[in-house]
Structures are given as structure tokens and as C-alpha cells.
Amino acid sequence: MQHATSHLMRAYARQPISFARGSGARLWDEHGVEYLDAIAGVAVTSLGHAHPEIAAAIAEQSGLLLHTSNVFRIDWQERLGERLCALTSMQRAFFCNSGAEANETALKLARLHGHRRQVAQPQILVMENGFHGRTLATLSATGNPAKQQGFEPLMPGFLRVPYDDIEAVRRAADQSPDIVAVLIEPVQGEGGIRVASADYLRELRVLCDQRGWLLMLDEIQAGMGRTGAWFGHQHAGITPDVMTLAKALGNGFPIGACLARGEVADLFSPGQHGSTFGGNPLACRVGCAVLDIMVRDDMPQRAAVLGARLLTGLQQALGNHPNVLAIRGQGLMAGIELDRSCKELVRRALEEQRLLITVTRDTTIRLLPPLICDEAQIDDMVARVARLLASNTVDRPVTAAQAEPAT
Numbered sequence: 138m139q140h141a142t143s144h145l146m147r148a149y150a151r152q153p154i155s156f157a158r159g160s161g162a163r164l165w166d167e168h169g170v171e172y173l174d175a176i177a178g179v180a181v182t183s184l185g186h187a188h189p190e191i192a193a194a195i196a197e198q199s200g201l202l203l204h205t206s207n208v209f210r211i212d213w214q215e216r217l218g219e220r221l222c223a224l225t226s227m228q229r230a231f232f233c234n235s236g237a238e239a240n241e242t243a244l245k246l247a248r249l250h251g252h253r254r255q256v257a258q259p260q261i262l263v264m265e266n267g268f269h270g271r272t273l274a275t276l277s278a279t280g281n282p283a284k285q286q287g288f289e290p291l292m293p294g295f296l297r298v299p300y301d302d303i304e305a306v307r308r309a310a311d312q313s314p315d316i317v318a319v320l321i322e323p324v325q326g327e328g329g330i331r332v333a334s335a336d337y338l339r340e341l342r343v344l345c346d347q348r349g350w351l352l353m354l355d356e357i358q359a360g361m362g363r364t365g366a367w368f369g370h371q372h373a374g375i376t377p378d379v380m381t382l383a384k385a386l387g388n389g390f391p392i393g394a395c396l397a398r399g400e401v402a403d404l405f406s407p408g409q410h411g412s413t414f415g416g417n418p419l420a421c422r423v424g425c426a427v428l429d430i431m432v433r434d435d436m437p438q439r440a441a442v443l444g445a446r447l448l449t450g451l452q453q454a455l456g457n458h459p460n461v462l463a464i465r466g467q468g469l470m471a472g473i474e475l476d477r478s479c480k481e482l483v484r485r486a487l488e489e490q491r492l493l494i495t496v497t498r499d500t501t502i503r504l505l506p507p508l509i510c511d512e513a514q515i516d517d518m519v520a521r522v523a524r525l526l527a528s529n530t531v532d533r534p535v536t537a538a539q540a541e542p543a544t
């Protein structure tokens with residue numbers, strides 16, 4: 138079906154494989170060949186492919202009601218908002234359709250917050266290597282010049298500091314009185330699986346309180362149980378003012394959410410923000426079904442246990458590999474940083490190991506297995522990655538066509 142791609146914009150460097158169906162952590166291509174999924178659609182299908190309860194919720198709701206618009210009260214939206222707030226000690230939710238839109242919502246709240254404090258040109262502190270999306274505002278917040286190039290002028294209103302460096306934040310605070318908020322991932326996903334230290338996040342919370350800044354956590358990749366807690370920031374025992382979700386919240390059905398507490402939860406007045414599809418009955422019912430399953434089966438705990446197994450396994454298998462610089466992770470987010478470009482490994486993992494992986498930041502293999510994996514599947518992933526790197530061919534030349542996975 139290669140011909141069909143010629144009518145698509147060339148925004149993605151795609152692998153020459155198309156999957157026809159899936160079940161849990163397994164996928165089958167159009168020729169019936171079976172693969173093991175160690176990326177879950179880039180942290181989206183955390184409950185695995187074709188989950189029967191999600192499928193049933195979609196089927197039933199699609200026969201009842203898909204969309205009425207936000208002109209009306211939407212019962213499933215209110216339920217999902219209530220349930221997410223209960224999990225996070227947030228107070229109000231705004232629903233949209235993607236991660237970038239959730240972050241746009243957070244950025245708009247930060248500007249309202251700034252203007253309320255009489256800051257005419259409010260600045261938002263963002264991080265080197267951060268990733269927040271592809272819309273113009275979220276691209277401007279993203280700390281990756283390669284992704285920004287060609288799309289200038291970028292949106293003003295962002296100041297960037299190194300990640301996990303509280304002194305850098307203090308210096309920025311002293312130099313820039315117009316800062317009103319910080320937007321940060323608790324674990325940088327696209328940035329190469331970098332985990333912010335708990336102390337750093339706690340100090341950031343204190344600084345935000347002292348300065349009257351909003352602490353805005355982008356939990357789009359790390360949230361929903363993946364790191365071994367419901368949300369990545371919970372490892373540090375802090376509570377943000379704003380947090381954004383998407384990816385695993387719909388297990389593949391598009392949905393995003395921006396949650397807030399305190400004054401900022403009441404900043405929007407009617408007409409100031411909106412989304413036609415955002416919070417529709419189908420998406421929100423799927424979100425509720427995802428939460429039902431994740432709560433019932435204690436998915437965060439499962440991710441913690443499986444994640445420890447994954448990291449230990451990778452360290453045992455690859456800790457002494459001559460090309461491996463570092464193995465990092467938290468829960469079921471794992472990164473293996475190599476001493477060279479390794480984009481080519483995505484294709485080779487598919488061909489040689491029937492394994493789905495991604496490579497981010499050119500040199501880091503990223504594993505984001507579904508949370509429903511069993512232990513044997515985790516061990517199998519480790520074994521396949523080890524075989525992939527054992528073939529002593531990581532230094533094969535990189536072809537231009539193998540670009541970063543698109544998220």
C-alpha cells in the first residue's frame with residue numbers, strides 16, 4: 138500500500154510496515170507477521186491494543202451519542218473531570234483533543250495569570266530539551282532548535298533554562314521580573330528519558346510559591362501511571378498548579394486535558410477558550426473506561442514493578458556494552474543512550490527482532506512498553522534489544538530517511 142503515501146504530506150519518515158491488528162503488547166502486520174510492541178504508540182496505548190473493555194465502551198457510546206458541542210452540559214465530561222481531579226488534587230478540568238492543545242490551554246492560563254498580576258509581557262520559563270508539541274506556541278516552548286527551524290518567527294514569551302538545575306532557575310528569577318509560570322516535564326520523554334530529581338521539583342515548587350509563579354507540569358508522556366505513580370510529579374510529593382494530560386488518557390482515542398487548582402482554576406470566563414470536539418461524550422467515556430481499568434488493576438504499581446524489572450534487565454544485559462553511555466528510566470519509561478547516532482536501529486529492530494522501539498535525540502533508544510505487559514514480555518523486550526545491540530553493527534552508516542519518530 139506504499140502508493141497511498143504519495144498523497145500524504147511528507148511530515149513523517151515512516152517505516153515501511155503497516156499493522157493490521159493488535160492485541161495487548163502484540164501487533165500483526167498486513168502479512169500476518171507478529172511483532173512485540175515496546176513503544177505503545179509512543180506512550181499512548183498503555184492498556185494495550187484492542188482492549189475489550191475500551192472497545193465495548195466505544196461501541197456502546199457510538200450507538201448512543203458522539204457529539205453535542207460544549208453549548209450543552211456533557212455528563213461524561215463532568216464525570217471524567219471529577220475523577221481526574223480526585224486522582225490529582227486538582228479542582229477543574231478543560232478538555233481538548235491532543236497534548237499540544239492541552240499545553241496551549243496551560244499557556245493561555247499562564248498569560249491570564251500574568252495579566253491579572255499586572256505583568257504586561259508575561260514570560261514562561263521552559264527547559265532545554267523540553268518537548269511540548271507542534272503548534273506554534275508549544276513549538277516555541279519546545280527546547281529543540283531542530284524542530285523549530287524553518288518556522289520562525291517563534292512565539293515570544295518564553296525563557297529557557299537547563300533542565301534539573303535549580304540555580305539556573307534562581308538566576309532567571311533574579312534577572313527577569315516578568316516570569317509568571319514554569320512549564321516542565323517531570324521526565325523528559327522526547328528529550329531522551331531524563332528524570333528530574335525529586336529535590337529539584339520540590340525546590341521549584343518552593344520558588345514558584347515565593348514568586349507567585351504557576352508550576353505547570355506537562356504530564357502528557359509521563360502521566361497516567363507510566364512512571365510508577367499516577368503522575369510523574371508525585372514521586373517528589375509536590376502538587377502543581379496546572380497539569381496537562383493526553384496520550385494514554387484515551388488509550389488511542391484522541392483526548393487531552395488541562396487540570397488546574399487554586400485561583401488559576403477559575404481564570405477562564407465563558408468565551409475565553411474553547412474547542413469544538415473537546416470533551417465530547419465519546420472521548421470522555423473512553424477516558425473514564427481507561428481510569429476504571431487503571432484504578433481496578435493498579436496500573437501505576439504494575440508500571441513500578443515492571444519498570445524496575447526492565448531497568449535491571451537492561452543494565453544487566455547492556456551495562457557493559459562498549460557503545461552504551463547510559464541507561465536511564467523511571468517506571469516504564471526507559472532510555473538507552475549510545476555513543477553515536479542510532480536512528481537506523483528502529484528499522485533494524487523491526488526487521489531483525491520484530492520489535493517496536495523508538496530513537497529520540499538521535500542517540501537514545503527509548504522504550505515505552507504498554508503497562509499491561511507481563512513479565513515474560515518485559516524480559517523478551519530486553520532480550521531483543523540486547524540481541525539488536527549484540528550484532529555489533531550499531532555503527533552502520535545512518536541513512537537520511539531514518540528520522541526521529543513523530544510525536
Ligand SMILES: *Cc1c(COP(=O)(O)O)cnc(C)c1O
Pocket residue numbers: 234235236237238240268269270271322326327355356357358359383384544
Ligand atoms: C507527545 C507530547 C506532547 C504533544 O502531544 P500531541 O498530542 O502530539 O500534541 C506534549 N508534551 C509531551 C511531554 C509529549 O510527550
